[in-house]
Amino acid sequence: DxxxxxxxxxxxxxxxxxxxxxxxxxxxxxxxxxxRQDPGQGLRLIYYSQIVNDFQKGDIAExxxxxxxxxxxxxxxxxxxxxxxxxxxxxxxSSGPTFGNTIYFGEGSWLTVV
Amino acid sequence: xxxxxxxEDQVNVAEGNPLTVKCTYSVSGNxxxxxxxxxxxxxxxxxxxxxxxxxxVKGSYGFEAEFNKSQTSFHLKKPSALVSDSALYFCAVxxxxxDYKLSFGAGTTVxxxx
Numbered sequence: 001d002x003x004x005x006x007x008x009x010x011x012x013x014x015x016x017x018x019x020x021x022x023x024x025x026x027x028x029x030x031x032x033x034x035x036r037q038d039p040g041q042g043l044r045l046i047y048y049s050q051i052v053n054d055f056q057k058g059d060i061a062e063x064x065x066x067x068x069x070x071x072x073x074x075x076x077x078x079x080x081x082x083x084x085x086x087x088x089x090x091x092x093x094s095s096g097p098t099f100g101n102t103i104y105f106g107e108g109s110w111l112t113v114v
Numbered sequence: 115x116x117x118x119x120x121x122e123d124q125v126n127v128a129e130g131n132p133l134t135v136k137c138t139y140s141v142s143g144n145x146x147x148x149x150x151x152x153x154x155x156x157x158x159x160x161x162x163x164x165x166x167x168x169x170x171v172k173g174s175y176g177f178e179a180e181f182n183k184s185q186t187s188f189h190l191k192k193p194s195a196l197v198s199d200s201a202l203y204f205c206a207v208x209x210x211x212x213d214y215k216l217s218f219g220a221g222t223t224v225x226x227x228x
């Protein structure tokens with residue numbers, strides 16, 4: 001099956017812990033993205049990567065880190081510096097730097113601080 | 115800067131009636147406009163997009179959207195709504211420039227009653 005796989009679906013974090021959300025795609029897409037979704041606020045961009053070994057901060061990058069060592073993988077680490085990490089996290093990808101390209105989304109991961 | 119406004123938090127319609135979800139945008143230059151749908155606890159599914167050409171765009175599941183440049187709008191429509199259309203709908207815009215970020219509206223919850 002082609003698509004974007006996020007794991008885990010549900011993750012619980014203790015105060016002061018770093019956690020990593022996995023995102024893998026087999027669509028051969030060059031660009032990958034991480035969005036955060038909070039109720040009533042739509043989606044906000046955390047980080048995006050247009051090519052392997054390169055990534056840029058989005059609108060709310062503080063407290064998050066990413067890597068792009070392989071084309072198909074774009075993991076997101078939520079660090080202890082992120083003070084309010086409880087949210088729904090969405091990974092997405094698109095076929096490259098053309099404005100008309102559609103961004104496709106994974107099924108999302110819930111992160112809850114306990 | 116680019117932005118999207120979805121003026122209605124909620125839209126309620128009866129099954130079989132027409133459905134309209136409103137979206138207005140702000141962007142420098144020609145816009146690239148997208149509609150997505152999200153079901154509870156799921157990722158976003160792509161419905162349709164406007165890149166150029168015909169102002170009326172047809173998409174998945176019987177949805178269509180009309181691009182109106184003078185009113186900077188991109189309203190989503192369906193002639194006859196189904197109960198299964200009940201979901202959260204997002205409008206998004208991407209403008210020309212050196213980045214490929216997609217900016218989302220806050221979303222509109224559609225409820226179709228039987």
